[in-house]
Amino acid sequence: MKKGMMIALTMVAVVWVGFRALFSFFTVPTLIAASLAQSVPADHTDATNATILRQYLPLSSKITVMYLNGIDGGDNYYRTRYALYPLHFIDYWSWQHPNAGGYVWNTPRFSTAKSLLHLFAKDHVDYVIAIRDPKMLSLLPYSHAFNYLFRVDHQAVNQNKPFADTLIKVMSWS
Amino acid sequence: MVLSIFMWIPLIVILIATGWVPLRRFAHLYPLERVGTSFVLGATLLPFLFFLLRSLTHIALFGSVSASILMIFLFLGSILVFWFSKNQVYTLFVRPSRHHAKLPRILWWILILCLFIFIGDVIYGLTQPIFGWDEYSFWLYAAKIITIHHGSTTAMLKDAYNTYPLGFPYLIAISYQWIGSISVTTAKIVSAWLTLFMLISLYSLLRRLGISSLLSMLALTITVFGSQIFLWYNFLAFGEMAYVDTYVLGVFYLVAYLEQSTLADLMIAGMLLGLSCFLRVDGIYIAFFTLVLALFFTKTKVWKSLLTKKTIGSFVAYTLPPILVWQAFLQVFHTHGWTTRITVREITSRLAPHFLTTMLFAIWNTISNVSIYPIMIAFAVLLLGQIFWRRRSTGFLTLLVVAQISYLFVAYLTVFSAFEALHASSMDRYLLRIDPLIAVAFILWIGLASPRNQNDAK
Numbered sequence A: 001m002k003k004g005m006m007i008a009l010t011m012v013a014v015v016w017v018g019f020r021a022l023f024s025f026f027t028v029p030t031l032i033a034a035s036l037a038q039s040v041p042a043d044h045t046d047a048t049n050a051t052i053l054r055q056y057l058p059l060s061s062k063i064t065v066m067y068l069n070g071i072d073g074g075d076n077y078y079r080t081r082y083a084l085y086p087l088h089f090i091d092y093w094s095w096q097h098p099n100a101g102g103y104v105w106n107t108p109r110f111s112t113a114k115s116l117l118h119l120f121a122k123d124h125v126d127y128v129i130a131i132r133d134p135k136m137l138s139l140l141p142y143s144h145a146f147n148y149l150f151r152v153d154h155q156a157v158n159q160n161k162p163f164a165d166t167l168i169k170v171m172s173w174s
Numbered sequence B: 001m002v003l004s005i006f007m008w009i010p011l012i013v014i015l016i017a018t019g020w021v022p023l024r025r026f027a028h029l030y031p032l033e034r035v036g037t038s039f040v041l042g043a044t045l046l047p048f049l050f051f052l053l054r055s056l057t058h059i060a061l062f063g064s065v066s067a068s069i070l071m072i073f074l075f076l077g078s079i080l081v082f083w084f085s086k087n088q089v090y091t092l093f094v095r096p097s098r099h100h101a102k103l104p105r106i107l108w109w110i111l112i113l114c115l116f117i118f119i120g121d122v123i124y125g126l127t128q129p130i131f132g133w134d135e136y137s138f139w140l141y142a143a144k145i146i147t148i149h150h151g152s153t154t155a156m157l158k159d160a161y162n163t164y165p166l167g168f169p170y171l172i173a174i175s176y177q178w179i180g181s182i183s184v185t186t187a188k189i190v191s192a193w194l195t196l197f198m199l200i201s202l203y204s205l206l207r208r209l210g211i212s213s214l215l216s217m218l219a220l221t222i223t224v225f226g227s228q229i230f231l232w233y234n235f236l237a238f239g240e241m242a243y244v245d246t247y248v249l250g251v252f253y254l255v256a257y258l259e260q261s262t263l264a265d266l267m268i269a270g271m272l273l274g275l276s277c278f279l280r281v282d283g284i285y286i287a288f289f290t291l292v293l294a295l296f297f298t299k300t301k302v303w304k305s306l307l308t309k310k311t312i313g314s315f316v317a318y319t320l321p322p323i324l325v326w327q328a329f330l331q332v333f334h335t336h337g338w339t340t341r342i343t344v345r346e347i348t349s350r351l352a353p354h355f356l357t358t359m360l361f362a363i364w365n366t367i368s369n370v371s372i373y374p375i376m377i378a379f380a381v382l383l384l385g386q387i388f389w390r391r392r393s394t395g396f397l398t399l400l401v402v403a404q405i406s407y408l409f410v411a412y413l414t415v416f417s418a419f420e421a422l423h424a425s426s427m428d429r430y431l432l433r434i435d436p437l438i439a440v441a442f443i444l445w446i447g448l449a450s451p452r453n454q455n456d457a458k
Helices: A002-022 A028-038 A044-056 A075-083 A113-122 A134-139 A154-158 B002-023 B031-057 B064-084 B086-090 B105-126 B134-148 B167-179 B184-208 B213-225 B228-235 B240-260 B263-276 B283-296 B300-306 B309-332 B344-349 B353-367 B375-388 B392-414 B418-423 B427-433 B435-447
Strands: A064-068 A127-131 A147-152 A167-173
Touching: A002 B064, A044 A075, A044 A147, A044 A167, A064 A075, A075 B134, A113 A154, B002 B031, B002 B064, B002 B167, B002 B184, B031 B167, B031 B184, B031 B240, B031 B263, B031 B309, B064 B086, B064 B167, B105 B184, B105 B213, B105 B228, B134 B167, B134 B184, B167 B184, B167 B240, B184 B213, B184 B228, B184 B240, B184 B435, B213 B228, B213 B435, B228 B240, B228 B427, B240 B263, B240 B283, B240 B392, B240 B427, B240 B435, B263 B283, B263 B300, B263 B309, B283 B309, B283 B392, B300 B309, B353 B392, B353 B418, B353 B427, B375 B392, B375 B435, B392 B418, B392 B427, B392 B435, B427 B435
Parallel strands: A064 A127
Antiparallel strands: A127 A147, A147 A167
């Protein structure tokens, strides 16, 4: 009796597990969509930002994004990078440039329009996301608002045009 | 919510079965202890085996078809494991033995209350936002990349955190595959499961060591409520609790080995400490000084049994594979592990009195904050108590806590940036691993102070 019950229970479990496993057919797009929808349940600001950005950014690993946000030294950067994976976000912080707990944007490479332009060219930046950083936005052509998404015009960058002309404004939100 | 809890059950069965296999030959374990330790062991062993398999074969473990087939085989395999260990499984349901005497009614109420607090805390935690950026910068990010890249071991190599062991991200990735979505909520529950099973194992282990059910329960209570952040870290999707649960359980088996001189406990401790190196970037250093300290406290007459080919061979076979595999991985891909980036000159400059005093004050401010760490009162009592009555196991645990704090001091001095060192950044998190050690040392100190036990004392 005991043996029979165990076999029956095992069979039920196997059928259930098999059924469950069949429904775990994942594809990359569904995983990404699911992660964006579910990953940030209570972090509304970042979820909102990521959801809005997703409408304007092609979700491809070939797209390179520079995320400019100096307020928290990286918190929002990592949250947005996580939500928008597989977009390629340029690392502004690494073990080679330790800056834990500090204000990364004080480093010279982010302090002038010229150095930013150099970064756009060097890292083949396609888009710039600028969020809540008055100092950074003062370098960019739209300094009066908080959140912006810019597309980089690489033709203009290559022609050494003024900094403002190399950025094509896509949208703003706040 | 209810459905998702049921969905976890087969995965929990798989994880317990994975840990059950290496523990099968150890007959001295209590039934509940076996289940708890199997889960904690399996929760790192399975990710480690996945990592090893993927590194050697390049099979897309988390591909759309392979993941389903793999999960079915793992579940079937788990049932076979339990089938072949029927006798050990039956002991879970047999009438409680002398050692598992019936709990007094009041203890049942305390247990139920504690369980409610624990479950309530986890449910509350699931609705809370993620606190820091570490989850998104590494733990969740790595798990997501591993899932999307079908279990790839090299997908994280381009990242700044490429030297971090992938044990916990792999465990989350396995959970994602099983539960069916990449979600923070899924990742958050993993730590809570681990802590729950660690506590079950701890209770049963203390009973095996001859501690009463009341004191064993008290040890769990002090562990959980001894630090304000212990429960909090259980819903942060952070790798810290997985490490804490695995490491402290390894230390508790060292305590069992020191108490009962059972080599089997030393082997289990070796397994857990070895696997803890696959969970934390500096796990290898901590495991090393923990083992050395335990051997230092080993009875002289036990040393002879340790220095045999068979014992050394078994210990190496149980402990080293995760360490060697991970170190080999780092070498093959030219990543340099967790070493200092600070020059000798910089370190020397930190020896200046002003720097040292600021750093020591920052460390002291964290440790001495009794409102956050009420457990430090127990530690102070324990330190004083050692003057009057010492025992190998409590002496080992007390010295290990001191060694952990000293290790953190040295780490701040030589590895962390000046900003982090001066503020003793993340010290509260690093102290999580000493919280259960103090609780158990305190309880052992009280529980083993009976005349019968004192005869066995050092």
